[in-house]
Amino acid sequence: MKLLEERIRRDGRVQGSDVLKVDSFLNHQMDVALFQELGREFKRLFDGCGVTKILTIEASGIGIACVTAQFFACPVIFAKKSRTKNIAGDVYTSKVESFTHGKVYDIIVSKEFLLPSDRVLLIDDFLANGSALQGLIQLVREAGATLVGAGVCVEKAFQPGGGLIRSMGVRVEALARVQSMSQESGVIFCEG
Amino acid sequence: MKLLEERIRRDGRVQGSDVLKVDSFLNHQMDVALFQELGREFKRLFDGCGVTKILTIEASGIGIACVTAQFFACPVIFAKKSRTKNIAGDVYTSKVESFTHGKVYDIIVSKEFLLPSDRVLLIDDFLANGSALQGLIQLVREAGATLVGAGVCVEKAFQPGGGLIRSMGVRVEALARVQSMSQESGVIFCEG
Numbered sequence: 001m002k003l004l005e006e007r008i009r010r011d012g013r014v015q016g017s018d019v020l021k022v023d024s025f026l027n028h029q030m031d032v033a034l035f036q037e038l039g040r041e042f043k044r045l046f047d048g049c050g051v052t053k054i055l056t057i058e059a060s061g062i063g064i065a066c067v068t069a070q071f072f073a074c075p076v077i078f079a080k081k082s083r084t085k086n087i088a089g090d091v092y093t094s095k096v097e098s099f100t101h102g103k104v105y106d107i108i109v110s111k112e113f114l115l116p117s118d119r120v121l122l123i124d125d126f127l128a129n130g131s132a133l134q135g136l137i138q139l140v141r142e143a144g145a146t147l148v149g150a151g152v153c154v155e156k157a158f159q160p161g162g163g164l165i166r167s168m169g170v171r172v173e174a175l176a177r178v179q180s181m182s183q184e185s186g187v188i189f190c191e192g
Numbered sequence: 193m194k195l196l197e198e199r200i201r202r203d204g205r206v207q208g209s210d211v212l213k214v215d216s217f218l219n220h221q222m223d224v225a226l227f228q229e230l231g232r233e234f235k236r237l238f239d240g241c242g243v244t245k246i247l248t249i250e251a252s253g254i255g256i257a258c259v260t261a262q263f264f265a266c267p268v269i270f271a272k273k274s275r276t277k278n279i280a281g282d283v284y285t286s287k288v289e290s291f292t293h294g295k296v297y298d299i300i301v302s303k304e305f306l307l308p309s310d311r312v313l314l315i316d317d318f319l320a321n322g323s324a325l326q327g328l329i330q331l332v333r334e335a336g337a338t339l340v341g342a343g344v345c346v347e348k349a350f351q352p353g354g355g356l357i358r359s360m361g362v363r364v365e366a367l368a369r370v371q372s373m374s375q376e377s378g379v380i381f382c383e384g
Contacts, residue, residue, distance in 0.1 A: 029305040030268045059250035066255040076222045113221040
C-alpha cells in the first residue's frame with residue numbers, strides 16, 4: 001500500500017539493524033486518519049470473508065483494530081498480557097515471545113467472547129518473528145473458531161514470521177512489506 | 193448518557209462490592225459502534241476547546257480514544273506502562289497505582305509527542321480512584337501542555353477519583369456516573 005510505504009519512508013526511523021521506529025504515527029502516537037485508510041484497505045482485502053470478530057493483542061494493535069472494525073461492523077477483542085482480577089477463570093491462553101521486550105508472557109482471552117461460530121480476522125501493527133500472531137492463532141484454534149486470516153500493517157519480510165505463519169496455511173496480508181533496511185540506505189520495500 | 197447507562201444495565205455485571213464488569217462491550221470485547229456514539233458525545237462536550245491531542249493509557253483506553261479522535265481530527269498518544277527498547281530516553285514519566293492489578297507502575301510518553309503548544313484531552317474507560325488520570329495529568333504538566341479536560345466512559349462516583357480530579361481544577365466529563373451498585377440491586381446511576 002503506497003500510502004503506508006510513503007509514510008514509513010517519511011517518518012519511520014531505522015535503529016540498529018532490525019528496529020523500525022514508527023512510533024510517531026503507528027504505535028505510540030497514532031494517526032487515526034491514516035488508520036482509517038489502513039482499515040479501508042483491510043476491508044477491501046478481506047471483504048466477503050464473513051468476518052464476525054477482529055482479534056488483536058494489547059497494546060499497540062488495539063487502535064488499528066478498532067478503527068478497522070468500523071469497516072467490518074464487528075466487535076474487537078484484544079488478548080490481554082496478564083491475568084487481572086476482572087477476568088474470571090474461563091479463558092483461553094497461549095504464550096507469546098516479545099521481540100521488543102525480550103521476554104515470554106501469557107496472553108488470555110475470555111472464552112465467552114471467542115465462539116466456535118466466529119470467523120476471526122487477526123489485526124496487528126507489526127509482523128516480525130510471528131510470535132504474537134502464533135499466540136493469537138492458537139487462541140482461535142482453542143476456541144474452535146474459523147480463522148479468516150491476518151492483516152498486519154508492517155511486515156519485516158527479512159524476519160521469519162511471515163513465512164512461518166503462511167506455512168501454517170494462514171492467509172497473511174501486509175500493507176507494507178519491508179525487504180531490507182539500514183540507517184544508511186533507509187527502508188526498502190518488497191515489490192508488488 | 194442514556195445509551196451507555198442502558199448498555200451497562202443490560203450487559204454490565206457487578207462483582208463483589210466494587211467491581212463493575214463491562215468487558216463484553218467496553219474493555220475486553222469492544223463494541224466499536226457504541227464507541228462511535230461515545231466519541232460523538234465527547235466531541236459534543238469538548239467541542240470548541242481546540243483539542244490537538246488525545247492522551248490515554250494502555251491498554252483499555254486505546255480503542256475508545258482512537259474512535260473518539262476521529263471526531264476531533266487529531267492524533268492519539270497512549271502512555272505506555274513499561275519502558276521498551278523501542279522508546280528512547282527522552283520521555284516524561286509518572287506513576288500510576290492500578291485498582292485492578294493492585295500494584296504501582298511507571299507510565300511514560302515520548303517527549304517529542306507532547307508539546308507545550310498542545311491542547312490535550314484525556315480519554316479513559318474508567319474513573320474510580322483517579323490514579324490513572326492523575327498520572328496522565330502529571331505527564332501533561334511536565335510537558336507544559338494545556339489540559340483541556342478528561343472524558344471518561346464510566347465514573348464510579350462512590351469512589352474518590354472524580355472528586356479528587358475535579359478538586360484539582362480539571363474538567364471531568366463522565367458519560368455514565370455510577371452512584372452505587374450491588375449484586376442485589378444492580379447499578380444505580382447519578383441523576384442528571
